[in-house]
Amino acid sequence: xxxxxxxxxxxxxxxxxxxxxxxxxxxxxxxxxxxxxxxxxxxxxxxxxxxxxxxxxxxxxxxxxxxxxxxxxxxxxxxxxxxxxxxxxxxxxxxxxxxxxxxxxxxxxxxxxxxxxxxxxxxxxxxxxxxxxxxxxxxxxxxxxxxxxxxxxxxxxxxxxxxxxxxxxxxxxxxxxxxxxxxxxxxxxxxxxxxxxxxxxxxxxxxxxxxxxxxxxxxxxxxxxxxxxxxxxxxxxxxxxxxxxxxxxx
Amino acid sequence: xxxxxxxxxxxxxxxxxxxxxxxxxxxxxxxxxxxxxxxxxxxxxxxxxxxxxxxxxxxxxxxxxxxxxxxxxxxxxxxxxxxxxxxxxxxxxxxxxxxxxxxxxxxxxxxxxxxxxxxxxxxxxxxxxxxxxxxxxxxxxxxxxxxxxxxxxxxxxxxxxxxxxxxxxxxxxxxxxxxxxxxxxxxxxxxxxxxxxxxxxxxxxxxxxxxxxxxxxxxxxxxxxxxxxxxxxxxxxxxxxxxxxxxxxxxxxxxxxxxxxxxxxxxxxxxxxxxxxxxxxxxxxxxxxxxxxxxxxxxxxxxxxxxxxxxxxxxxxxxxxxxxxxxxxxxxxxxxxxxxxxxxxxxxxxxxxxxxxxxxxxxxxxxxxxxxxxxxxxxxxxxxxxxxxxxxxxxxxxxxxxxxxxxxxxxxxxxxxxxxxxxxxxxxxxxxxxxxxxxxxxxxxxxxxxxxxxxxxxxxxxxxxxxxxxxxxxxxxxxxxxxxxxxxxxxxxxxxxxxxxxxxxxxxxxxxxxxxxxxxxxxxxxxxxxxxxxxxxxxxxxxxxxxxxxxxxxxxxxxxxxxxxxxxxxxxxxxxxxxxxxxxxxxxxxxxxxxxxxxxxxxxxxxxxxxxxxxxxxxxxxxxxxxxxxxxxxxxxxxxxxxxxxxxxxxxxxxxxxxxxxxxxxxxxxxxxxxxxxxxxxxxxxxxxxxxxxxxxxxxxxxxxxxxxxxxxxxxxxxxxxxxxxxxxxxxxxxxxx
Numbered sequence: 008x009x010x011x012x013x014x015x016x017x018x019x020x021x022x023x024x025x026x027x028x029x030x031x032x033x034x035x036x037x038x039x040x041x042x043x044x045x046x047x048x049x050x051x052x053x054x055x056x057x058x059x060x061x062x063x064x065x066x067x068x069x070x071x072x073x074x075x076x077x078x079x080x081x082x083x084x085x086x087x088x089x090x091x092x093x094x095x096x097x098x099x100x101x102x103x104x105x106x107x108x109x110x111x112x113x114x115x116x117x118x119x120x121x122x123x124x125x126x127x128x129x130x131x132x133x134x135x136x137x138x139x140x141x142x143x144x145x146x147x148x149x150x151x152x153x154x155x156x157x158x159x160x161x162x163x164x165x166x167x168x169x170x171x172x173x174x175x176x177x178x179x180x181x182x183x184x185x186x187x188x189x190x191x192x193x194x195x196x197x198x199x200x201x202x203x204x205x206x207x208x209x210x211x212x213x214x215x216x217x218x219x220x221x222x223x224x225x226x227x228x229x230x231x232x233x234x235x236x237x238x239x240x241x242x243x244x245x246x247x248x249x250x251x252x253x254x255x256x257x
Numbered sequence: 258x259x260x261x262x263x264x265x266x267x268x269x270x271x272x273x274x275x276x277x278x279x280x281x282x283x284x285x286x287x288x289x290x291x292x293x294x295x296x297x298x299x300x301x302x303x304x305x306x307x308x309x310x311x312x313x314x315x316x317x318x319x320x321x322x323x324x325x326x327x328x329x330x331x332x333x334x335x336x337x338x339x340x341x342x343x344x345x346x347x348x349x350x351x352x353x354x355x356x357x358x359x360x361x362x363x364x365x366x367x368x369x370x371x372x373x374x375x376x377x378x379x380x381x382x383x384x385x386x387x388x389x390x391x392x393x394x395x396x397x398x399x400x401x402x403x404x405x406x407x408x409x410x411x412x413x414x415x416x417x418x419x420x421x422x423x424x425x426x427x428x429x430x431x432x433x434x435x436x437x438x439x440x441x442x443x444x445x446x447x448x449x450x451x452x453x454x455x456x457x458x459x460x461x462x463x464x465x466x467x468x469x470x471x472x473x474x475x476x477x478x479x480x481x482x483x484x485x486x487x488x489x490x491x492x493x494x495x496x497x498x499x500x501x502x503x504x505x506x507x508x509x510x511x512x513x514x515x516x517x518x519x520x521x522x523x524x525x526x527x528x529x530x531x532x533x534x535x536x537x538x539x540x541x542x543x544x545x546x547x548x549x550x551x552x553x554x555x556x557x558x559x560x561x562x563x564x565x566x567x568x569x570x571x572x573x574x575x576x577x578x579x580x581x582x583x584x585x586x587x588x589x590x591x592x593x594x595x596x597x598x599x600x601x602x603x604x605x606x607x608x609x610x611x612x613x614x615x616x617x618x619x620x621x622x623x624x625x626x627x628x629x630x631x632x633x634x635x636x637x638x639x640x641x642x643x644x645x646x647x648x649x650x651x652x653x654x655x656x657x658x659x660x661x662x663x664x665x666x667x668x669x670x671x672x673x674x675x676x677x678x679x680x681x682x683x684x685x686x687x688x689x690x691x692x693x694x695x696x697x698x699x700x701x702x703x704x705x706x707x708x709x710x711x712x713x714x715x716x717x718x719x720x721x722x723x724x725x726x727x728x729x730x731x732x733x734x735x736x737x738x739x740x741x742x743x744x745x746x747x748x749x750x751x752x753x754x755x756x757x758x759x760x761x762x763x764x765x766x767x768x769x770x771x772x773x774x775x776x777x778x779x780x781x782x783x784x785x786x787x788x789x790x791x792x793x794x795x796x797x798x799x800x801x802x803x804x805x806x807x808x809x810x811x812x813x814x815x816x817x818x819x820x821x822x823x824x825x826x827x828x829x830x831x832x833x834x835x836x837x838x839x840x841x842x843x844x845x846x847x848x849x850x851x852x853x854x855x856x857x858x859x860x861x862x863x864x865x866x867x868x869x870x871x872x873x874x875x876x877x878x879x880x881x882x883x884x885x886x887x888x889x890x891x892x893x894x895x896x897x898x899x900x901x902x903x904x905x906x907x908x909x910x911x912x913x914x915x916x917x918x919x920x921x922x923x924x925x926x927x928x929x930x931x932x933x934x935x936x937x938x939x940x941x942x943x944x945x946x947x948x949x950x951x952x953x954x955x956x957x958x959x960x961x962x963x964x965x966x967x968x969x970x971x972x973x974x975x976x977x978x979x980x981x982x983x984x985x986x987x988x989x990x991x992x993x994x995x
Contacts, residue, residue, distance in 0.1 A: 170977060211976045211983070218988055235946030235989040238969050 018044055026051055026142040048145075064131040065122045073118070080116040091133050092140065099183050100144045104128075106159045107143070113164050147187050154217060157184055161213045171207035174200060181216075191225045192247070199246045204239060212237045227253055286325050289316050290332055293377070300370045301340055310376070318380045326385035333378065337398055341367075341405040349411055356419060357437050360412075364402070364444050371398040403448045413456060416441075420457055421464045424499070428468065439503035446505055458508055462515055465496075469519035477524055481534035483547040489520040490550055517557040525558055529568050536568050540607065548611035566621045573604065573622065577629030581636065590635075594643035598666050601626060627673040635915070637680035640670055644706060645687040648698035660702060668709050677714060678929075678960045679922050681722075684710075686765045688722060692729050693757060693804050700726060714959060724763035732757045739788045751781040758789070759801070772802045772825075772851045775832040802826070803855065811871070814891025821871065822901040826851050826859045831871070839888045842881060857881045862902055868895065869902045930963050931971045938981060938993035946972075946989045 015037070021044065022033040028051060040046030072084035080088065089096045108124025110116055116124075128143070130136045146152045160180050165172050172180075178197045185193045196216075200208075215237050223230050230244055247253040296313050299305060320329050344363045351359035375382065375395045382394050392400060406412060420441065423433045445453040469492065476485050493516050500509040521528070528551075529536045539547045555561030577600065580586055586593050604622050612618045630636045644667055651660050674680055691697040703726055711719040736756050740748070774782065786798050805825035809832075812818050823831065829849045833840060840848075846856055860881055864874040873890045874881075933953045938944060944952075950968055957963045972991070975981040984990035 209973060209977045211973055215983075215988065233947055237973055238966060241969075 015042055018042060018047075022047055022051075024141065025145050027138050027140070028142065048149075062122075065125050068125065068131075068133065069118055069121050072121075078118050080121055082114050085114060085116070092137050094140065097183070099147065099187065100140055102160060102163075102183070103143045103146055103156060105163055106156045110163060112167060153187070157217050158214055160184065161210055169207070171209050172213060173207055174205065177208040177213065185220070188220070190220050192253075195247060195252055196243060199243050203242060203246060209237070212239050215240065225253070285323065286320065286328060289320050289325075290329070292316050293329075294332070294336060296377070297336060297370075297374060300373050301366075303366075305373060313377045314379065317378050321381050321385055326381055326389075329378070329381060330385070330391065333374070333394070334397070334401070337401050338405060341401055345406050345409055345412065348406065356415065357423075357441055360406075360416070361437060361440050361444070363406075364440075367398075367402060371395055374398070399448060403452055407445070407448060407452065407456060417456055417460045421461055424461065425464070425468065427499070428495070435502050442503055442505065450505075453505060458505075458511070461508075462511055465512060465515050466519055469516055470523075473520045473524060476520075477527065482528050482531040482536070483534060483539065483544065483550075485528060486547065486550045486554055489516070489554060492516050492520065493554070513557065517554075521554055521561070522558045525555070525561060525564055529564055536565060537572050540569060540572055540604075543603065543607070545607065545610045548607060552612045552615075562615070562617070566618055569604075569618070570621045570625045573600075573625040574628055576600070577625065578632055581629055581633040587633075587635065590639035590642040591646045593639050594667070594670065597626075597630070597670060598663075601666070601669065623673070626670070627675075630670060630673045631675045634676070634679075634919075636670075637674055637676050638683045638915075638918075640667060640674070641680055641683035641687050643667060644684070645691060648702060648706065649691060649696045651698040651702050660698075661705065664706055664709060668713065671710075672713060676922070676961050677718075678925065679919070681710075681714075681718060682765070682918060682922055682925075685722060685725070688725055689765050692725060694806060697729075700730075718960070721763045724760055728760050728763065729757060735789065738792070739785055743784065743788065748781065748784075751784075752777055754778070754781050754785060756782075756785055756789075757805075758798075771800055772829055772849050774800075774802065775829060777832075778828075802829075803852075813871075813889065813893045815894070817894060818898075819893075819895060820899045822899065823863075824859070826855055827863060827902060830856075830859055830863065834872075834889050839886050841883075842885045842887070843883050845887065860887065866902070869900065871900075871902070926961060926963065927967065927971060929957060929960070930968055931975065933957055934968070934971055934975060935980060935993075938991065942993050943984070944991060945987075946991065949991065 018037055019030060019033045022028065022037060023030060026033070026048070028036070032051070033047075036047040036051045037044075039050045069080070072080045072088050074081050074084060086096060089098075089101065094100060104124065105113070105116075107128050108116060108120045110120050110124075125131065125136075128136070128139055130139055147156065161172055164176050164180050178200065181193065181197065190196075219236065219240055227244060227247065232241070293313060293316055296308050299308060317329065320326065344367065348356070348360050348363055372395070375393075375398070378394045385391075386393055391397070407416065420438070423438060427433045442453065442457065445457050472492075473489075476488055480488065493513060496512045496516055497509055500506060500512065504512075531538075536548075536551065538544075539551070551565065552562070555565055558564075577597075580596055580600070581593070586596070601622075608614060608618045608622060633639075644664065647660060647663055647667075671677070671680065688697075688703070691703075697703055704723070707719045707722055707726075710722070732755075735758060736754070739756075782800065789798055790796060802825050807823055807825060807828040809821045809823060809828060810818070811821050811831075821831070826849070829851065830845055833845060833848055837844075842856075842860070845860070846853070849856065851859065860872070860874075862869065864870055864872040864887060865879065870890050871893050872887050875886045875888075878885075930953060933956045934949060937949060937952050937956070949972065950965060953968050954963055954965075972981065976983065976991075979994055981991045982994055984992055
């Protein structure tokens with residue numbers, strides 16, 4: 008065991024804190040990325056999880072939370088699950104977990120979804136799961152994962168049988184998601200929707216808003232009127248400019 | 258004998274060269290030149306007849322042979338100059354009008370002399386002069402005249418001034434000696450084009466510019482535009498004539514440019530916009546002659562026609578706008594359209610007669626009319642009403658060829674419409690009324706109009722309209738079949754019916770209002786229904802009692818008999834009085850089940866319209882209340898046996914109806930836009946956003962101008978329904994999903 012320099016030791020600690028990985032895993036990742044922290048994260052997340060998981064334990068966990076008369080975990084079970092994880096049910100990390108579990112619907116986990124999720128996350132106990140929370144939360148910092156999770160949220164939060172997302176739910180999801188990204192126009196957007204739109208949100212509008220947030224600067228100087236944006240976004244830009252909320256420069 | 262004589266002459270005239278050489282006679286040149294000099298002087302003095310050409314020629318010839326050409330050339334030049342100096346003195350001495358005459362006389366003399374001298378010195382011209390690159394004798398003489406006479410300080414300015422002055426005199430109406438002018442300018446031309454241009458043409462053009470600048474200033478202050486242009490035209494004509502009379506032809510273009518610039522170009526805007534007489538007044542008053550002249554004259558001016566076209570366009574737009582936005586005009590759609598047609602005729606005539614059918618003017622006219630017609634979004638309705646009016650009247654006026662002409666003209670206005678689909682909707686409504694009220698034109702005329710519409714907009718535009726006409730023909734056959742197949746005994750006492758069977762989807766959408774028909778009508782109509790359904794499997798038949806009409810024989814209390822032509826609703830009301838003397842409004846409503854609005858209109862037309870009051874109302878108020886009562890007007894009289902009672906109905910749409918029609922049109926456009934998008938994407942598979950917008954607009958433009966926002970929303974709808982998706986990489990690119 009060769010001694011680590013002070014800087015490298017700090018990096019190991021930082022990596023372990025953020026990802027919740029073991030020291031061994033941290034060392035492996037940092038060495039593979041030549042001791043660059045960001046590279047280490049990429050290495051770590053791109054590795055297939057080859058943890059050996061005890062399937063019986065997974066079954067036990069599922070059975071602990073499932074409905075007595077249905078083979079799925081629902082509101083009460085999820086509430087208990089969050090309690091055991093020491094996580095608020097409204098915490099965005101629950102969205103990340105749902106994404107891992109490929110949950111079809113909010114507040115519901117089928118046996119297959121739940122157990123499959125535990126496997127893909129690589130845990131077989133609540134204690135281990137709790138230890139994973141920091142790394143799950145950290146996935147939101149990755150742009151590609153954020154986009155996947157963002158677009159997953161649309162289907163997940165949607166009412167069964169509906170094609171669109173109700174406005175109230177959409178606003179709630181946006182506030183949850185963009186708290187991670189600090190979008191300056193978020194409040195204006197939500198207010199605009201309630202004042203001017205007051206209807207459900209289509210999938211295209213939902214996904215294109217993320218592109219809008221990423222590509223258009225808050226002063227709208229590079230907004231392209233002919234840029235194939237959904238009409239609702241065009242209206243939002245118009246709303247911002249005509250109400251003097253943004254002084255648009257070209 | 259003759260030949261022998263000729264031979265002898267040739268021998269006698271043979272020239273024998275001198276034998277001795279120069280060196281042997283020191284005075285050879287001087288003696289020879291003396292001889293030539295004396296001869297030339299005689300030529301100058303008009304005594305050439307006494308000279309021997311052969312001797313003189315031989316003298317010059319010998320000088321050249323003996324190498325005295327340079328000296329000879331020099332002496333010749335000196336001699337000419339001296340002579341010209343004398344001539345100049347004479348010309349200068351001439352006073353006033355004699356100046357040009359004297360110059361002309363001297364020029365003629367000089368030319369004659371110069372030709373003779375040239376002939377004498379011919380040998381030198383052919384040998385020494387080309388070899389030494391000197392000016393030929395004649396040309397040299399001309400140059401000397403130019404430099405000594407025409408361009409002498411004392412003559413040059415005077416000559417130019419004199420010529421210009423004479424032209425000025427002619428311009429101001431006096432007669433001058435044109436022959437003298439012609440010969441003088443020809444002299445200048447003979448001296449060289451640059452002499453003519455520099456010594457005459459340039460000062461002439463300058464003085465002309467000044468003249469016309471002054472004249473135009475005067476004229477424009479005191480003349481109306483038309484009169485001014487007439488004067489300008491006269492001046493142009495005069496200048497062209499002057500050129501043909503005594504100036505070089507190339508001057509024509511230049512003097513024309515001067516007149517055009519000074520009289521037209523410099524005052525173009527002022528002329529066009531002149532108050533009370535400018536272009537607008539000419540247009541308003543159909544002054545073809547003035548307009549023709551303006552067009553012809555301004556054709557010379559850079560941007561002249563553009564200016565005319567611009568003012569014409571503005572004027573048409575202004576007067577057109579007044580016409581189509583005047584609230585008074587909107588009250589009479591037929592008059593509205595007729596005025597537009599008259600206006601179009603007017604400008605077609607002006608362009609044809611006065612503007613040479615200039616294509617750029619025709620385009621400007623089309624552009625202006627398109628602008629004007631689409632200013633009023635009721636134009637589609639009004640044009641349809643106009644056509645409706647003409648087709649209704651074709652039987653009375655019995656002039657189908659005139660109808661064709663009028664319809665062709667209306668089609669021109671139709672072509673300008675940007676919302677042809679709105680026209681189609683109105684046309685369908687109006688056609689339906691004509692057909693169902695028996696007011697349609699003969700079928701040939703109706704179909705003729707449809708052919709024109711089909712030619713413009715394609716089969717799809719008119720297919721339902723044609724279906725409507727076909728329905729009526731089929732209905733006639735069906736009704737005949739009904740009576741042919743039904744026992745006459747069963748129908749003996751029944752009213753005669755004529756049924757019009759309307760194909761759902763072809764006719765304007767109508768709410769289905771079924772009222773309670775009189776028992777007599779119910780009986781026969783149910784028989785018809787049984788017949789119809791028996792011969793057409795799977796059909797459904799629904800009565801549209803809000804349409805239709807009836808003829809009723811009526812006997813009034815005073816013994817008067819009349820035949821009333823009424824609507825179906827009116828019939829239902831009137832038949833109630835066969836069994837009741839007095840009925841309240843509420844009772845009538847309950848008995849007939851006619852919708853309130855229709856019923857009130859119906860009763861108004863039966864009780865309150867002068868000359869048509871077959872019912873009496875208590876109380877005698879203008880409005881109808883629930884507890885009003887009605888009875889037959891036993892005192893009803895009319896000069897006519899057949900009395901037509903029209904429902905109180907406005908032909909033009911009310912504002913709510915108009916809004917409803919427009920909303921329906923907007924709704925109908927959505928599937929058309931969507932269908933266009935799907936067609937495009939199906940063929941392209943992958944296409945970017947802006948290309949779709951462009952392509953959809955192009956495809957639908959013949960019917961209406963699609964709203965970009967609506968196109969965008971339809972694209973979003975197709976994405977939502979998974980006909981389209983966005984490209985994963987380029988969000989502006991769409992893919993068609995099979």
